[in-house]
Amino acid sequence: MIELPQPQRIADWFRPERPGPLIGPHVLQTGHGRIRADRPDAPRAVLVETGGDNFDLSGDPSAFRPGGPLRGIFRADQAFEAVLRDHSTELHRWPRVIYELQAPARDVVPVEAEVRRLVPADARALDALSPETHWITETWAGPPGAAAGGLAFGAFVDGALASVAIPFYVGERYEDIGVITEEPHRARGLSAACANAVVKDVLSRGRRPTWSTSPDNIASRRVAAKLGFRFVRSDLLYLVGRSI
Known part of the structure; x- marks a missing residue:
């Protein structure tokens, strides 16, 4: 995964917004954090990180290449659960109400x-x-x-x-x-x-x-x-x- 030098180009990945964790929009709005993707143009998988090890993972699970063990709090579609489990020492579901x-x-x-x-x-x-x-x-x-x-x-x-x-x-x-x-x-x-x-x-x-x-x-x-x-x-x- 490579850091995107112009993350605003993929703002549509985080639209339409809905109530709940807004990790991607927060990085774009405040500049606190970073956005990475599997490739710089037409990315297939996008990983957003902001402080406190808060992550947003979206796109195609098969295109996600962590490059090492994962640790943090992830907002991700259920399709990524197997990938997250395979690249961590433990994984827990954390129910939330919005x-x-x-x-x-x-x-x-x-x-x-x-x-x-x-x-x-x-x-x-x-x-x-x-x-x-x-x-x-x-x-x-x-x-x-x-x-x-x-x-x-x-x-x-x-x-x-x-x-x-x-x-x-x-x-x-x-x-x-x-x-x-x-x-x-x-x-x-x-x-x-x-x-x-x-x-x-x-x-x-x-x-x-x-x-x-x-x-x-x-x-x-x-x-x-x-x-x-x-x-x-x-x-x-x-x-x-x-x-x-």
Whole structure:
């Protein structure tokens, strides 16, 4: 697989967009990540990679040549499952549920925190988050990229960043929202407050907010319901070379 020097030429590979992981569109929209293919012209298989080992694999499985063991979180059609299994030490299916906001944004109960848009100077506060919540900036090349992107909102409690929401994937039509709250500050409405600020921001840009989570993540599903998101479909990711 070779990296495409002009990935915008294959933008149609990722259209039409649908709610859920928008890995290809995110790389094209933000520049965070890379797109590879089996050949530079008229590719038959395309592999997109963004931060946090998040991958999108599409096209013809017979044209996909990994060149070594695979590891990461893959969005791929079921036709690629055998190829992924053959090139990894382990493979697990990870069920997902996808929601979309199809109505105006709701108001949420005010919280005892300062909720505001993050700016480049907040990179240090993002970097100070606990390791278990660092994934929130992965698709933005880490805290500096997430802070500089201008799309994240955070809740500050006593001057410290306690919760963050950000479009984890940015597409042309949809933006898929991710949110975290540090463990000592959970169950205080901070996730909903930050995510709702992002929802309103996404709508102001003429795009549709979406929400992806796992069926057993009850807390995440409750926040989505509180904000007015509605279930649109089930999905599946592959955990390749790693445990659930």
